[in-house]
């Protein structure tokens with residue numbers, strides 16, 4: 001099962017896994033408006049609603065038996081300086097990007113444990129391991145997902161279940177159009193926020209092909225001994241830089257790249 005297949009990375013993952021012979025259930029919030037994907041069975045699910053998640057999982061298990069592969073992909077981005085962001089906006093971001101993953105995973109785990117086999121891939125981001133000015137709560141939600149996934153892997157490994165992180169960098173999808181902005185704004189951040197958000201949004205427009213993410217997901221799901229982290233595309237170099245470049249140098253380069261004052 002893959003969440004959030006109405007567009008972008010999720011759509012590509014569902015298509016790719018189907019082409020490789022898997023029976024794929026793809027979740028969408030609005031099945032009426034969702035465009036069909038050849039061979040993929042669409043299921044209604046809003047990852048922020050307990051009842052919707054429970055119903056979708058029961059529906060899939062009823063049709064196909066225990067779910068072996070789960071890809072938690074559904075998510076959106078929230079932009080704005082951290083000081084401009086309300087707790088409620090931050091809570092909504094976490095409700096989808098973090099608690100959504102927890103909700104879907106907890107709904108699926110009992111069957112996976114009993115079955116004695118399962119693979120769970122969480123779609124994180126390069127922003128799960130580097131800071132992101134003006135995308136701070138989004139980055140925090142992905143950092144939380146990284147800690148959650150690494151910990152879960154230790155708890156469920158003895159049941160034959162493994163959890164992995166796929167970490168795309170800028171990827172060409174509808175994420176810009178679907179992103180939300182903090183409603184209250186502060187003049188002191190306005191110019192820099194505009195500049196940084198524009199740079200990042202342009203990078204998405206010229207970003208990696210979502211197929212590269214689907215390939216990494218396929219590898220994580222099928223390789224005999226999975227790694228915890230699968231950085232993708234431009235994320236591969238960034239992940240190395242983060243690990244091996246001294247913190248001060250990394251900090252200066254990040255500020256230079258985003259032309260921070």
Ligand SMILES: NC(=O)c1ccc[n+]([C@@H]2O[C@H](COP(=O)([O-])OP(=O)(O)OC[C@H]3O[C@@H](n4cnc5c(N)ncnc54)[C@H](OP(=O)(O)O)[C@@H]3O)[C@@H](O)[C@H]2O)c1
Pocket residue numbers: 003004005006007008009010028029030045046047048073074075076077096123124125126167168169170171172173174175176178204207
């Ligand atoms: N594009 C990038 O540069 C990039 C980089 C790193 C990581 N990512 C991550 O990749 C994942 C997919 O993003 P994308 O780039 O493919 O963006 P996208 O084209 O906007 O797709 C997002 C998907 O998430 C679904 N979704 C959003 N909120 C949901 C909810 N409450 N319940 C169920 N589904 C929900 C959307 O479905 P609806 O049609 O129902 O809205 C849509 O199918 C996200 O987790 C994102 O953080 C993206």
